[in-house]
Amino acid sequence: MLLLKLLVRNAFRHRLRAALTVAGVAVAILAFGLLRTVIDTWHAGVEAAAANRLVTRNAISLVFPLPLSQRDKIRNVENVSAVSYGNWFGGIYVDEKNFFANFCVEPASYLAIYPEFLVPEEQRLAFLKDRKGALAGRKLMERFGWKLGDTITLRGTIYPGDWPLTIRAVYEGAHNTVDETQLLFHWAYLDETMQRQQSSRAGEVGFYMIQIRDETRAAETARAIDALFKNSRAETLTETEKAFTQGFLAMSEAILVAIRIVSYVVIVIILAVAANTMAMSARERTAEYAAMKTVGFGGGTIGLLIVGESLVLALAGTGLGLAGIPPGARAFGHFLSDYFPFVEVKVLTFQLGAVLGLGVGLLAGLFPAISAARLRIAEGLRRLG
Amino acid sequence: MQEPLLRIRNLAKQYRRGEQDIPVLTDITLDIMPGDFLALMGPSGSGKSTLLNCIAGIDQADAGEILFRGEDLTQLTESELAAWRSQHVGFIFQFYNLIPVLTAQENVELPLLLTDLSARERRDHAVAALAAVGLADRLDHYPGQLSGGQQQRVAIARAVVADPDLLVADEPTGDLDRASAEEVLTLMERLNAELGKTIVMVTHDPKAAERARKLIHLDKGELWADTAAARAGAREAEPHAAPQTPGP
Numbered sequence: 001m002l003l004l005k006l007l008v009r010n011a012f013r014h015r016l017r018a019a020l021t022v023a024g025v026a027v028a029i030l031a032f033g034l035l036r037t038v039i040d041t042w043h044a045g046v047e048a049a050a051a052n053r054l055v056t057r058n059a060i061s062l063v064f065p066l067p068l069s070q071r072d073k074i075r076n077v078e079n080v081s082a083v084s085y086g087n088w089f090g091g092i093y094v095d096e097k098n099f100f101a102n103f104c105v106e107p108a109s110y111l112a113i114y115p116e117f118l119v120p121e122e123q124r125l126a127f128l129k130d131r132k133g134a135l136a137g138r139k140l141m142e143r144f145g146w147k148l149g150d151t152i153t154l155r156g157t158i159y160p161g162d163w164p165l166t167i168r169a170v171y172e173g174a175h176n177t178v179d180e181t182q183l184l185f186h187w188a189y190l191d192e193t194m195q196r197q198q199s200s201r202a203g204e205v206g207f208y209m210i211q212i213r214d215e216t217r218a219a220e221t222a223r224a225i226d227a228l229f230k231n232s233r234a235e236t237l238t239e240t241e242k243a244f245t246q247g248f249l250a251m252s253e254a255i256l257v258a259i260r261i262v263s264y265v266v267i268v269i270i271l272a273v274a275a276n277t278m279a280m281s282a283r284e285r286t287a288e289y290a291a292m293k294t295v296g297f298g299g300g301t302i303g304l305l306i307v308g309e310s311l312v313l314a315l316a317g318t319g320l321g322l323a324g325i326p327p328g329a330r331a332f333g334h335f336l337s338d339y340f341p342f343v344e345v346k347v348l349t350f351q352l353g354a355v356l357g358l359g360v361g362l363l364a365g366l367f368p369a370i371s372a373a374r375l376r377i378a379e380g381l382r383r384l385g
Numbered sequence: 386m387q388e389p390l391l392r393i394r395n396l397a398k399q400y401r402r403g404e405q406d407i408p409v410l411t412d413i414t415l416d417i418m419p420g421d422f423l424a425l426m427g428p429s430g431s432g433k434s435t436l437l438n439c440i441a442g443i444d445q446a447d448a449g450e451i452l453f454r455g456e457d458l459t460q461l462t463e464s465e466l467a468a469w470r471s472q473h474v475g476f477i478f479q480f481y482n483l484i485p486v487l488t489a490q491e492n493v494e495l496p497l498l499l500t501d502l503s504a505r506e507r508r509d510h511a512v513a514a515l516a517a518v519g520l521a522d523r524l525d526h527y528p529g530q531l532s533g534g535q536q537q538r539v540a541i542a543r544a545v546v547a548d549p550d551l552l553v554a555d556e557p558t559g560d561l562d563r564a565s566a567e568e569v570l571t572l573m574e575r576l577n578a579e580l581g582k583t584i585v586m587v588t589h590d591p592k593a594a595e596r597a598r599k600l601i602h603l604d605k606g607e608l609w610a611d612t613a614a615a616r617a618g619a620r621e622a623e624p625h626a627a628p629q630t631p632g633p
């Protein structure tokens with residue numbers, strides 16, 4: 001009891017030093033948690049992908065188109081229940097920094113395959129009826145302050161020119177991992193314009209979105225589709241939506257790896273800082289520890305006092321840091337809601353944070369504890385004078 | 386003739402500095418009787434602290450024996466020595482070495498954690514020890530709130546609280562003013578006379594040395610008989626306080 005009291009009082013003996021150490025650990029754990037949450041959020045798209053959807057694209061590259069004539073053949077493949085198609089449009093709204101995903105798709109079949117896009121029925125019908133109509137996600141509407149019936153103009157990058165669109169419908173996600181920042185409009189609008197302006201690009205789609213009945217047979221269905229077009233002018237590559245999204249992510253994988261490394265580097269830095277603090281504190285108390293040993297306390301007791309003190313500081317900081325993660329993530333999600341569908345802190349992040357905080361406490365105290373435990377009394381007393 | 390409390394035989398110790406061996410204690414032979422109050426004087430660097438630390442079991446000699454009631458301390462392991470110290474020795478340091486984040490009472494209680502006294506008994510013992518050094522009204526003071534003399538009295542309370550046979554003090558008045566030093570020395574005299582504690586005290590202060598029953602000089606690693614010893618011996622003419630002839 002008295003030793004425990006001593007341990008805790010030692011931890012807060014230098015108020016400022018203790019406060020800075022606790023704050024440092026708290027910030028490090030908070031940073032770690034937030035960085036991990038960014039990575040998890042990035043991957044959330046993959047997890048949101050439905051297992052019963054396949055994406056077919058040109059085998060050479062995403063940027064090469066496929067002929068629309070392939071659609072009927074795909075529809076006849078065993079296990080395929082519905083086929084839709086579309087193009088990545090890549091239009092810019094007013095300014096390049098206003099980036100958001102915009103596709104033109106065959107609307108009726110696309111929405112049928114995407115039941116998680118919740119659209120009020122009358123809006124859906126209005127969207128289907130208007131060839132220059134658009135469907136926008138709830139967050140996108142909020143971001144630009146759009147209202148139903150507004151006409152907005154996208155500036156084409158892949159397809160040149162100005163593209164006026166009227167917002168006819170708004171979708172909400174059926175669950176919180178659904179991206180509510182997309183804009184969809186009619187593939188027919190694009191195709192008709194292309195027929196007039198650049199007939200060579202008419203009748204082309206960027207991807208087929210395919211719904212299958214039995215998701216356990218996704219791989220064989222994908223192979224069957226690709227086999228259809230083997231040795232044709234437009235060979236296809238079909239994969240699950242999940243794999244497709246992951247392929248997108250692969251491009252940013254290097255950044256994610258960097259973020260992950262940084263999240264651990266932060267912990268290593270705070271470990272060094274905490275270890276230095278503990279070494280400094282223990283060194284200052286050499287004579288006290290020597291006096292305790294003189295009285296008969298063993299080196300083990302002294303070592304435990306130091307490790308315990310280090311743990312008190314590290315765990316106080318870890319507690320604060322972990323407590324800060326949810327509000328931090330919320331603020332971060334709010335700030336970036338235009339880009340990320342949903343920010344959620346995983347339980348694993350808290351667990352990892354706690355384990356790392358514990359590790360920092362143990363390791364920071366370990367070396368000062370060992371040297372204090374080994375210190376010969378006569379040496380320790382001599383250092384005083 | 387009474388058995389000595391401590392029988393030191395041919396004790397030697399040297400330090401290595403680089404390639405060089407520096408002898409500190411060459412051949413110390415000394416008996417310390419129960420109830421002795423011994424002052425150890427000598428020039429700075431003569432090895433007084435080293436000898437005291439060996440006697441108290443916190444430093445290791447290179448050769449020789451230290452027998453405590455017949456038991457050779459030089460043969461004990463580190464943890465056996467620690468246990469021996471907690472049972473038999475109380476320490477008083479020049480700079481008190483109190484723990485600043487513990488109150489006077491808690492500081493005095495600390496050594497009792499190594500005994501099997503109950504929490505209540507520990508507290509009662511600590512309070513009694515502090516009362517004995519005249520600090521009954523300072524139980525809850527932290528060392529920083531006490532004067533140097535008061536801190537040294539807390540340290541003395543800590544040294545005696547576990548009722549050791551032997552008290553060792555390394556320049557206990559070295560950091561104190563005259564009046565505080567007098568108080569501390571009076572206290573040590575009383576511990577020796579009234580409670581029969583055997584005391585070995587290193588000091589530079591002739592006034593402090595005068596309060597001891599016996600005086601020993603250490604110089605060049607050896608003990609020398611001192612004329613002051615006769616004076617001290619005459620002052621307290623008790624059989625066990627007769628000057629020991631240090632081994633050459």
Ligand SMILES: Nc1ncnc2c1ncn2[C@@H]1O[C@H](COP(=O)(O)OP(=O)(O)OP(=O)(O)O)[C@@H](O)[C@H]1O
Binds near residue numbers: 407432435436
């Ligand atoms: N760890 C060590 N390494 C090397 N030399 C040491 C060590 N400890 C002590 N010495 C040397 O041993 C000698 C005796 O030291 P000691 O502290 O016992 O002297 P002292 O008589 O107590 O001196 P003072 O009166 O100044 O306290 C000194 O010359 C000192 O430099």
Ligand SMILES: [Mg+2]
Binds near residue numbers: 433434435555
């Ligand atoms: Mg000394």
